[in-house]
Amino acid sequence: MPSGTVTETADAPTLILGGGLMGLSIAHQLARRGHAVQVISRRRREAAGFVAAGMLAPHAEGLSGDLLRLGQASLERIPSWVAQIEADSGLTCGLRTSGIVVPFQTDAERAAYPTAALGKTLNRTQLEQEIPELGNTWRVGLLFEQDGQIDNRRRLMRALERACVSLGVQFLEGAEVQALQTDARGALTGIALNTAEGDQQLLCCSSAVVCSGAWSQRLVPELPVVPVKGQMLSLQGPREALKRVIFGPGTYLVPREDGLVVVGATSEREAGFQEGLTPDGQKQLQRGIESLLPIAAGWPPMERWWGFRPCTPDEGPLLGVGPHPGLWLACGHHRNGVLLAALTAELTANAISGKSPNSAEKDLLEAFRWDRFSNR
Ligand SMILES: Cc1cc2nc3c(=O)[nH]c(=O)nc-3n(C[C@H](O)[C@H](O)[C@H](O)COP(=O)(O)OP(=O)(O)OC[C@H]3O[C@@H](n4cnc5c(N)ncnc54)[C@H](O)[C@@H]3O)c2cc1C
Incomplete structure (x- = not known):
C-alpha cells in the first residue's frame, strides 16, 4: 500500500x-x-x-461503591462469557473458581477491610486448612469463595x-x-x-x-x-500444593491448575512507561513470597515479566x-x-x-x- x-x-x-x-x-x-x-x-x-x-x-x-x-456484575457474567469464547475458539480459557484468601495480621485489620462482610472469617487454624504452609505472621483471614481466576496469559x-x-x-x-x-x-x-x-x-x-x-x-x-507499571514472576509448584489464591498486601500468589504459581505485582506509578524488570521490584515479590508461603521460595522460578495497568483518577x-x-x-x-x-x-x-x-x-x-x- x-x-x-x-x-x-x-x-x-x-x-x-x-x-x-x-x-x-x-x-x-x-x-x-x-x-x-x-x-x-x-x-x-x-x-x-x-x-x-x-x-x-x-x-x-x-x-467498594x-x-x-x-x-x-461482570463476575456474574464470566461463566457464560467464557463458554462463548471457548465455543467460538475451540480452546479452553483456564477459568477456575478457586476462591481467594486474604490474610491479615490482626483481627482489627480484617474487620476494617471494605468487603469484610462479604467474606467468611477464618481463624489461624482455618487459615492453615485453606492454605497449608501459610507464613506464621498471618493470624486471621477472609475467604471469598465467590472470587476466582482465569489463565489470561x-x-x-x-x-x-x-x-x-x-x-x-x-x-x-x-x-x-x-x-x-x-x-x-x-x-x-x-x-x-x-x-x-x-x-x-x-x-x-x-x-x-x-x-x-x-x-x-x-x-x-x-x-x-496513566500507566501504573507492574512486575510479575511465576514459580513451578507441585500440582495442588496451593489450591486457593492468596491475596496479601503487596503480593499475591495465583495457582494455576498445572501447579504454575503466578506471583504479582508491583505497583509503580512513578515508572511511567519505563520498560523492564528492576532489582527492587523483583525483591519485593520475593519478600512477599517468603512472608506469605515460605515453602514457595524453594520452588523453581519460571518466568519474569512486566506491563502497564491503565489507571484513571x-x-x-x-x-x-x-x-x-x-x-x-x-x-x-x-x-x-x-x-x-x-x-x-x-x-x-x-x-x-x-x-x-x-x-x-x-x-x-x-x-x-x-x-x-x-x-x-
Ligand atoms: C501486573 C498486572 C497485573 C494485573 N492483574 C490483574 C488481575 O489479576 N485481574 C484483573 O482483573 N486485572 C489485572 N490487571 C489489569 C488488566 O490486565 C488490564 O486492566 C487490562 O488488560 C486492560 O485491557 P486493555 O485492553 O484496556 O489494555 P491492554 O490489554 O494493555 O491492551 C491495549 C493494547 O492497545 C494497543 N495500543 C495502544 N496504543 C495503540 C495505538 N495507538 N495503535 C494501535 N494499538 C495501540 C497496545 O499495543 C495493547 O496491545 C493486571 C495488570 C497488570 C499490568
Whole structure:
C-alpha cells in the first residue's frame, strides 16, 4: 500500500483501536452480533491482557461503591462469557473458581477491610486448612469463595484471538493509530495510522472504540489515563500444593491448575512507561513470597515479566460514549480489567448495536462516563 492512501468501503467496519484484552473482547462480542469489525493492533505482546495475574476478585480486592457493583456484575457474567469464547475458539480459557484468601495480621485489620462482610472469617487454624504452609505472621483471614481466576496469559488471550478470527474479525497487526479525524461538528470520520510496513493510511469510519489501554491518553488527550507499571514472576509448584489464591498486601500468589504459581505485582506509578524488570521490584515479590508461603521460595522460578495497568483518577474504567460522536470508550480498567472484560464487552457491543441498556446497566454507564472527573 503506497503512503498516504485513503481507504473507504461502503460498509465500513467498526474499528477497534488496540488489540489487547478489551479490544479482543469487544471485537468478539460485536462479531457475534453480526458486525463487521477491524482490530488495529500495534504490539500484541505489550497488552496488559498478557501480563495480568487473571484474578477475578471484586471482593478480595476490597472494591467498594460503583466499582464493586461493576465488578460483581461482570463476575456474574464470566461463566457464560467464557463458554462463548471457548465455543467460538475451540480452546479452553483456564477459568477456575478457586476462591481467594486474604490474610491479615490482626483481627482489627480484617474487620476494617471494605468487603469484610462479604467474606467468611477464618481463624489461624482455618487459615492453615485453606492454605497449608501459610507464613506464621498471618493470624486471621477472609475467604471469598465467590472470587476466582482465569489463565489470561497462556489461554484466554489466545482463545479470544482465535474466536475473533473464526467469526471473521479482520486484524491490522503492527499498525499504530496516530490520530483521530473529525468533522466540523467534532464527529468521528476516520483514523490516521502507520502500517507495519511504515506507510501512512487513513481509514474512514463512523464508529470506533478506544481500547488502547495505558496508552489511551496519547490517542485522545481528554482521557485521564496513566500507566501504573507492574512486575510479575511465576514459580513451578507441585500440582495442588496451593489450591486457593492468596491475596496479601503487596503480593499475591495465583495457582494455576498445572501447579504454575503466578506471583504479582508491583505497583509503580512513578515508572511511567519505563520498560523492564528492576532489582527492587523483583525483591519485593520475593519478600512477599517468603512472608506469605515460605515453602514457595524453594520452588523453581519460571518466568519474569512486566506491563502497564491503565489507571484513571478513581481507578475505575472509562465506558460508553467518548468526547466525539461515533467514538466509544473501553479503557482505564486499571488492576481489574480481566474481571471487567466480560461486562465491558457486553455493554459496549450492545451500545454500538443500538440495544438500550436496562436500568442497572444505564446506571453503571453513567457512573463510568469519561467526563465524571470534571464538573459537568
Ligand atoms: C501486573 C498486572 C497485573 C494485573 N492483574 C490483574 C488481575 O489479576 N485481574 C484483573 O482483573 N486485572 C489485572 N490487571 C489489569 C488488566 O490486565 C488490564 O486492566 C487490562 O488488560 C486492560 O485491557 P486493555 O485492553 O484496556 O489494555 P491492554 O490489554 O494493555 O491492551 C491495549 C493494547 O492497545 C494497543 N495500543 C495502544 N496504543 C495503540 C495505538 N495507538 N495503535 C494501535 N494499538 C495501540 C497496545 O499495543 C495493547 O496491545 C493486571 C495488570 C497488570 C499490568
